[in-house]
Amino acid sequence: MVNTMRLAGIVIAVGFLQGCFGAPSIDDTMDEYTTRLFRVLDKPLSENEPPLTARRNLVLPSQTFPTLFELGNNVTTLNINIREFYAIQDCELGRIVAERNTALGKTQLPSQRLQYEHRVLNALANCEARLKATDNPIASTVAEWRKQKQAQYQSVWANVVQTSTEMKLGLSMAGAPLQASENKDAKASVNALNFVNGLAKTLKYESVVEKTNEVNVEVSANDSGELEQQLQIIASSRLPAKLWQTQAILHNRLVSLNQVLAPALNSVQCKNGVTSDKATILRNVFYLYFIEEIQPIASTLNSYHYQLQPLWKQWAENAALSAPFKAHIRTHAIDNFVQYSATMKAHVSLWQDFLGRCNLSPTAP
Numbered sequence: 001m002v003n004t005m006r007l008a009g010i011v012i013a014v015g016f017l018q019g020c021f022g023a024p025s026i027d028d029t030m031d032e033y034t035t036r037l038f039r040v041l042d043k044p045l046s047e048n049e050p051p052l053t054a055r056r057n058l059v060l061p062s063q064t065f066p067t068l069f070e071l072g073n074n075v076t077t078l079n080i081n082i083r084e085f086y087a088i089q090d091c092e093l094g095r096i097v098a099e100r101n102t103a104l105g106k107t108q109l110p111s112q113r114l115q116y117e118h119r120v121l122n123a124l125a126n127c128e129a130r131l132k133a134t135d136n137p138i139a140s141t142v143a144e145w146r147k148q149k150q151a152q153y154q155s156v157w158a159n160v161v162q163t164s165t166e167m168k169l170g171l172s173m174a175g176a177p178l179q180a181s182e183n184k185d186a187k188a189s190v191n192a193l194n195f196v197n198g199l200a201k202t203l204k205y206e207s208v209v210e211k212t213n214e215v216n217v218e219v220s221a222n223d224s225g226e227l228e229q230q231l232q233i234i235a236s237s238r239l240p241a242k243l244w245q246t247q248a249i250l251h252n253r254l255v256s257l258n259q260v261l262a263p264a265l266n267s268v269q270c271k272n273g274v275t276s277d278k279a280t281i282l283r284n285v286f287y288l289y290f291i292e293e294i295q296p297i298a299s300t301l302n303s304y305h306y307q308l309q310p311l312w313k314q315w316a317e318n319a320a321l322s323a324p325f326k327a328h329i330r331t332h333a334i335d336n337f338v339q340y341s342a343t344m345k346a347h348v349s350l351w352q353d354f355l356g357r358c359n360l361s362p363t364a365p
Contacts, residue, residue: 026177026246026297030253033289037257040281041264058252061244061332065172066324071162073155073320075113078120078145087138091127096120110159111227114199117156121149154320157200161315162325166235167196171328174241177249178304180296189237190307192230197311199227200318239304244332246301247340250294255343262350270358279358284365286351291362298344305337 024032080088080097088094096119108116124146131139161167170189270279312333316326355362 024293025179026249026294029289029293030249033285033294034253034257036285036289037261037264037282040278040285041268043260043264058248060248061172061174061241061328064328064331065168066162066322066328068163070324071159071322073159073162073322075152075155075159078148080145084138084141087136088127088142091123091130093120093123093127093142096123110156110164111231114156114160115227117149117153121146121153124149154200154318158318158320158322160199161196162322164231166231169241170234170238171240174238174245176242178242178246178297178301180293180300183237183239183242183300185233185237186239186242186304188233189239190304192233192237193240193308193311195230196227196234197314200320240308240333243301243304243308244336246297247305247332247336250298250301251336251340251343254347258343258347258350265350265354268354268358273357273359275358275360279354279360280365283355283358283360283362286355287362287365290347290351305333308333 078097085094085097088097096116099116124142128139128142128146131142170193265282268276268279268282270276312329315321315329316334318326351362
């Protein structure tokens with residue numbers, strides 16, 4: 001009895017001490033949660049126990065992100081001969097095309113290339129309208145260039161999503177798991193991802209050219225500072241990778257813990273619904289670690305998951321994105337989330353059955 005009360009005191013004290021030194025990571029919390037449960041259940045935790053082997057077998061988002069060779073779209077440049085080049089010198093298009101042939105133009109980052117393509121499309125629309133107004137026969141050639149660039153635009157956008165360093169960091173390199181709060185730039189990251197997604201759409205220039213002799217098409221990606229800023233937020237937060245790493249940890253650790261815990265809890269005696277000291281201590285461990293530490297992280301994870309769910313659906317259906325990239329998104333944002341959710345539900349149900357049998361509620365000790 002004395003040892004039982006001492007153990008209960010230690011469990012409560014540890015919970016208070018954690019609050020003084022900052023929140024532990026989800027991995028640390030799962031370690032402590034598992035260790036405390038096994039200690040109360042008088043079950044030694046060996047290297048061969050499922051809770052420990054699960055940690056070693058964890059597959060992180062960084063391990064499933066495709067190689068650059070699998071992701072990049074090859075976008076051809078405009079083929080303009082000398083006669084055509086001189087014919088468009090009165091348009092801004094001539095200067096923009098010349099930029100592409102410089103050393104800097106040939107080494108553009110994916111985000112810079114997207115901004116460049118916006119400028120080209122804008123210049124093509126204006127140049128076509130001006131040439132049509134003077135009945136210049138090269139207007140039809142410029143129209144063909146515009147259609148070519150319009151058709152290529154989705155591939156250029158896809159290269160930003162799939163091959164930008166910032167996007168790779170955000171979608172695969174978590175750095176650290178999610179926390180219940182104080183996740184740097186997490187809310188801003190949702191907006192940033194939707195901003196990048198919105199750039200998949202560009203204006204339909206055909207109708208614009210037909211209605212006016214001079215157009216000035218303004219597009220958001222033409223603001224280079226805005227796009228780069230949004231990409232930096234994604235790299236800083238790494239929100240998707242953190243969500244996926246955290247759900248993988250929770251699923252792997254809990255699915256194996258459930259296998260051991262279910263029979264162990266069933267062996268705890270609560271005859272005729274009378275609460276035992278061991279049952280009370282187990283409830284305290286469950287409350288201090290799962291309810292107080294793990295569940296808030298899961299709640300934050302679920303919230304951001306559902307905010308991003310429409311975005312993942314759009315990317316899964318976008319033909320410009322490569323199959324390996326979409327498989328990476330589908331694995332973590334859909335398949336693994338379903339598994340994680342089912343495992344969390346099973347763990348909660350396991351405790352609900354135990355607490356109900358022992359006439360206990362999951363309240364603060």
